[in-house]
Amino acid sequence: MIDSTVDARLDRLAAEMETGIVAIDGPSGAGKSTVADALVDRLRERGIGVQLIRTDDFATWDNPVAWWPELETDVLQAFIRRHDYRYRPMVWRDGVPEPGRPVWLRWEPLLIIEGVSSARRRIAPRLSHSLWLDGGTAAERLERSVARDGEESRPMLERWQRFERGWFAVDRTRDRCRVLD
Numbered sequence: 001m002i003d004s005t006v007d008a009r010l011d012r013l014a015a016e017m018e019t020g021i022v023a024i025d026g027p028s029g030a031g032k033s034t035v036a037d038a039l040v041d042r043l044r045e046r047g048i049g050v051q052l053i054r055t056d057d058f059a060t061w062d063n064p065v066a067w068w069p070e071l072e073t074d075v076l077q078a079f080i081r082r083h084d085y086r087y088r089p090m091v092w093r094d095g096v097p098e099p100g101r102p103v104w105l106r107w108e109p110l111l112i113i114e115g116v117s118s119a120r121r122r123i124a125p126r127l128s129h130s131l132w133l134d135g136g137t138a139a140e141r142l143e144r145s146v147a148r149d150g151e152e153s154r155p156m157l158e159r160w161q162r163f164e165r166g167w168f169a170v171d172r173t174r175d176r177c178r179v180l181d
Contacts, residue, residue: 002031002038006133006180010035013129014042019109020128021079023119025173027164028157029145030135035180036114049108055115057089060097061156064163065117076123079111116164119173132177138165 002010024036036052043050053075058067070087078085084107091100113123119130135141138161145157168174 002034003181006031006035007038009180010039010042013131014039014046014048017043017110017129018048020111021076021123021126022110022112022129022131023123023127023177024112024114024131024133025116025119025177026133026135027138027141027168028116028160029141029143029148030133031144031181032114032116032133032135035131035133036112040112043110048110050110050112051105051108052112052114053087053105055113055118057087057103059116060090061160064160065120065167068117068120068122071113075111076126079107080126082107117167117171117173119177121171121173121176124176130177132174132179133181134174134179135181 022039024032024039026032033054036054040050040052053071055071058071059065060067074087075085084105086102086104088099088102090097119127119132124130135144142154142157142161146154149157
C-alpha cells in the first residue's frame with residue numbers, strides 16, 4: 001500500500017518521465033517494488049513505453065552487489081544502444097540461486113531499475129531520475145521483508161540489512177536521490 005504523499009509524488013514524477021534510466025533505491029523492505037509497480041502502471045497509462053528490471057533478479061545472499069557488471073553487459077549496454085535485451089534472472093530452488101531461463105525484453109524508451117544498489121555511484125551520471133525510499137525503521141523493514149520472504153529468511157535478511165547499511169554509507173546513495181517518503 002502506498003501512502004497518499006508518495007502516491008501524489010508518483011503522479012508528478014510520471015508526468016516528468018518519458019525517456020532515460022530511472023533507479024528506485026533504498027533499503028530492503030522499504031517498499032521499492034510496490035512503488036516501482038505503481039510508477040510503471042502510471043507511465044503505461046500515459047502511453048509511455050517502459051521496462052522494469054529488478055536487482056533481485058541478479059543479487060544473491062552471497063553476492064549482494066558485485067553482480068553489477070552482468071546488468072551492465074546484459075541490460076544497460078543494450079538499452080543505451082536502443083537494442084532489445086536479454087538476461088538470466090536468478091531462480092531460487094531449495095534456497096540456492098541459479099541462473100534461470102533467458103528473459104527477452106523489447107527496448108522501450110524508459111528503463112526503471114528497482115532494488116538495493118540500483119542508484120549506485122557507478123550509474124549515477126546516466127540516470128534521468130534517482131528515487132529513494134526509507135520505508136520506516138530497520139525493525140519495520142525487517143518485519144516486512146520476513147513477511148514477504150518467510151521466517152526462515154530472517155537470519156539472512158538481518159545480515160543483508162547490516163550489509164546494506166554499510167553499502168549505503170560508503171556509496172552515499174541517498175544523497176544523490178529524490179527521497180519519496
